[in-house]
Amino acid sequence: MKPAVSAWETHAMRIVGIRPEIDGVATYDLAFTEQAGGDAYQFRPGQFNMLYLPGVGESAISLCGDCRAPDVWKHTVRVAGRVTQTLAGMPLGSQLGVRGPFGTGWPIDQWQGMDVVLVAGGIGLPPLRPAIYELLQRRDEFGCLTLIYGARGPRSLLYTAEFPTWQSQGLSVLTIVDRASAGWTGNQGVVTSLLERLELPNPATTAVAVCGPEIMIRYTALAAAKRGIVSERVWVSLERNMQCAVGLCGHCQLGPEFICKDGPVLRYDRVRHLLSVEAL
Amino acid sequence: MPTGSTSSHRFLESLPERQRVQLEAIATRRHWPPGALLFQEGHEHENIYLLLCGHVRLDMLVPDRGRTALLTVGPGDLVGWSPLTGAQTMTATAMALEPTQALAFNGTRLRDACTEDHELGYYVMRQIVITLSERLLSTRLQLLDLFRGHEPRASSAPDLC
Amino acid sequence: MSADPIDNAALWLGPKAGLQQVIDALRRTGYTIVGPMVDQAAIVYGEIGGIEQLPRGWTDRQAPGQYRIEQTGRDTYFDYVVGPHSWKKYLFPPRLAVAAVVPLQAGWQFERPRDDPPTYAFLGVRACEIAAIRVQDRVFLEGGYVDAAYQRRRKPAFILAVNCTLAGTNCFCASMNAGPRCTEGFDLALTELENGFVIEIGSERGRSTMADCDVRPATEAERSAGVAARQRATDQQSKRMNTDGLPQLLMANLQHPRWKDVGERCLSCTNCTMVCPTCFCSSVEEVPDLNTGRIERQRQWDSCFHEEFSSLNGRPVRNEIAARYRQWLTHKLSTWHEQFGTSGCVGCGRCITWCPVGIDITEEVAALREPAL
Numbered sequence: 001m002k003p004a005v006s007a008w009e010t011h012a013m014r015i016v017g018i019r020p021e022i023d024g025v026a027t028y029d030l031a032f033t034e035q036a037g038g039d040a041y042q043f044r045p046g047q048f049n050m051l052y053l054p055g056v057g058e059s060a061i062s063l064c065g066d067c068r069a070p071d072v073w074k075h076t077v078r079v080a081g082r083v084t085q086t087l088a089g090m091p092l093g094s095q096l097g098v099r100g101p102f103g104t105g106w107p108i109d110q111w112q113g114m115d116v117v118l119v120a121g122g123i124g125l126p127p128l129r130p131a132i133y134e135l136l137q138r139r140d141e142f143g144c145l146t147l148i149y150g151a152r153g154p155r156s157l158l159y160t161a162e163f164p165t166w167q168s169q170g171l172s173v174l175t176i177v178d179r180a181s182a183g184w185t186g187n188q189g190v191v192t193s194l195l196e197r198l199e200l201p202n203p204a205t206t207a208v209a210v211c212g213p214e215i216m217i218r219y220t221a222l223a224a225a226k227r228g229i230v231s232e233r234v235w236v237s238l239e240r241n242m243q244c245a246v247g248l249c250g251h252c253q254l255g256p257e258f259i260c261k262d263g264p265v266l267r268y269d270r271v272r273h274l275l276s277v278e279a280l
Numbered sequence: 281m282p283t284g285s286t287s288s289h290r291f292l293e294s295l296p297e298r299q300r301v302q303l304e305a306i307a308t309r310r311h312w313p314p315g316a317l318l319f320q321e322g323h324e325h326e327n328i329y330l331l332l333c334g335h336v337r338l339d340m341l342v343p344d345r346g347r348t349a350l351l352t353v354g355p356g357d358l359v360g361w362s363p364l365t366g367a368q369t370m371t372a373t374a375m376a377l378e379p380t381q382a383l384a385f386n387g388t389r390l391r392d393a394c395t396e397d398h399e400l401g402y403y404v405m406r407q408i409v410i411t412l413s414e415r416l417l418s419t420r421l422q423l424l425d426l427f428r429g430h431e432p433r434a435s436s437a438p439d440l441c
Numbered sequence: 442m443s444a445d446p447i448d449n450a451a452l453w454l455g456p457k458a459g460l461q462q463v464i465d466a467l468r469r470t471g472y473t474i475v476g477p478m479v480d481q482a483a484i485v486y487g488e489i490g491g492i493e494q495l496p497r498g499w500t501d502r503q504a505p506g507q508y509r510i511e512q513t514g515r516d517t518y519f520d521y522v523v524g525p526h527s528w529k530k531y532l533f534p535p536r537l538a539v540a541a542v543v544p545l546q547a548g549w550q551f552e553r554p555r556d557d558p559p560t561y562a563f564l565g566v567r568a569c570e571i572a573a574i575r576v577q578d579r580v581f582l583e584g585g586y587v588d589a590a591y592q593r594r595r596k597p598a599f600i601l602a603v604n605c606t607l608a609g610t611n612c613f614c615a616s617m618n619a620g621p622r623c624t625e626g627f628d629l630a631l632t633e634l635e636n637g638f639v640i641e642i643g644s645e646r647g648r649s650t651m652a653d654c655d656v657r658p659a660t661e662a663e664r665s666a667g668v669a670a671r672q673r674a675t676d677q678q679s680k681r682m683n684t685d686g687l688p689q690l691l692m693a694n695l696q697h698p699r700w701k702d703v704g705e706r707c708l709s710c711t712n713c714t715m716v717c718p719t720c721f722c723s724s725v726e727e728v729p730d731l732n733t734g735r736i737e738r739q740r741q742w743d744s745c746f747h748e749e750f751s752s753l754n755g756r757p758v759r760n761e762i763a764a765r766y767r768q769w770l771t772h773k774l775s776t777w778h779e780q781f782g783t784s785g786c787v788g789c790g791r792c793i794t795w796c797p798v799g800i801d802i803t804e805e806v807a808a809l810r811e812p813a814l
Binding site: 005006007008009010011012014035054055057058080081095096138214239240241243244246247248249250251252253255256258261277278279280 | 481537540542544548549550551553580581584585586588589618694695721723724725727729736738740743745750751752753754755758759760761764766767768771772776779780
């Protein structure tokens, strides 16, 4: 749906699917309560919606489904505060309000002809998943596609059931955990080590997209730079508390950037100096 | 699953031509099947390894927790550097999780070569420092537990500390 | 500001009581007139029906952290500068319903609340205030999203400006190229002299308002007197801010020791952001009606000085007061340029006056220009 003229215009939507992912995390399928056709569900991978629970408040959640899906919006939500806690208790069929979509998306068109490395940490994978779907949908337009995905432990990995499909469609999936559990024979360590070891046929035409904790973003960008991938070819998805989602309330500012409007996806060269200042 | 193998190794490729040739001359190839130990914690060991392909897990024995996995390493990584420092007792156990191949260097022989040829010594030690600083950064990032709060409440993953 | 364009078409309104005609003309046109008045020992903005409500004979004495008003015994209507209120009180109301939701049988119904603001005529707008309104125009009207509530109030608003004929101790609008002379952005501009007002027309709307008043062309003597009166406002300004290269300088000095220094003095009380005419931060509150179940979403003024204003994963990003002060100052004087193409500061001096500990933004900037040891 194209952004409403009024930033506060709220769509009435219903929860038509709830899929538990890992403890404390679930994916919600949302559909408009009124018939909505055409491009109603369109969005750009990387964008987010404001999920509104009347009387409780709003929460900014990235869209995490296929941007070509004609009938549903998906959001993977981790319980982190009052709004998400309330959402976690809502049954199938419940109604809520949605404002959006808002924000900048992953610059997938700019990656045409390039090798792309997606680096996700923890709950940072959902905002990248729409980009994965889109890249695989348009597979021929890109070179090597790799996902490096780190999580705390094997049981924290999201979307693992989809990995074999993604592999078969041409995305190399590398997972790594901070802490192994008994019987884990996969990688253990941090995503930057995998990026350091990754075969890069041509660093000069490789793009990197990162989503995860800010410190992970910084060191991933550093590792990318050491491999010859300059910050003009690294894109990051940043986070701050959001209220209006349209750059008018001031809450989400990082230096001159309104994360809701100039982001959440920003090219790294634009924010690198901002991320290294304490408490900015 | 780790990435594919390389015929050479980035450690060697980082050295100037002359020193690389010197090292290649004293290297031997080793390989291990899945489940085999490269070396054991608390035991003496002679070699340091540059992994060419495969997947190796490092762990330490914590009495009330059992063997606790620390990290895994793969192609391009250096593992088991203690012999180079002269301390021959290994500080972790390394086990191959997949068929693994490595270039092996006898620690004493490498140390002697570096003592005899200081230029070789400089380049080898410099690259070891770079490698270890990368490992230290990775270890710190692991230690920061950045995804705490992102994981299941009832996690079976053991705490590292 | 050296040029003082003398409007050869300037009018003369005298004696000063004739100002009532202007008010009446505006009211007949349907405007709700708001202007300065004395209330609770300050000169604030409120609804004006007659000139007797204006602060006749009052002046203000301001200093860092100090404000008081006193009687001068002179027959003046505008012999003061700016007080704690700014016109953002009307254009960007402190509390406003932006959305509403009603629980129906079938589920939630989302509504747009009625917004029927009066059509305002702002009486007594100073040059710095015109500049501040134009800054907020960029924020609310010229970005990716237009704030409809601001637009509804701003577009029809009549600006009856007043040229300052004195400067307050904390004024530094000249440094910010925001005054003291009103040059554009008004419908009418008055310069108060001893026996009357020199009036400049700034728009057709202004012209037609004066059509119903007893005015005549101003004489050359009267126009010159106006120039001289306005010059006093420029001459009396004692505070300066050097804005050369300031945006870059601030971003290059985010670790300057001065931040810690000011952080120790600042109480994080948010006074400065409340009185600042360009500050626009807000937050939204859920306000339920327990009888009907209708929930209003009310936007209210917020401040970057609140600890939880900026947070990540539920924790404040700017934990220390020094970090929050740095955010306010670097936003106002530096990143505002990148965001809106202008400075966020108009040199009105309110933040200096209303800071309980008298922090002076011009002093802080001067200190930040000193190389960090």
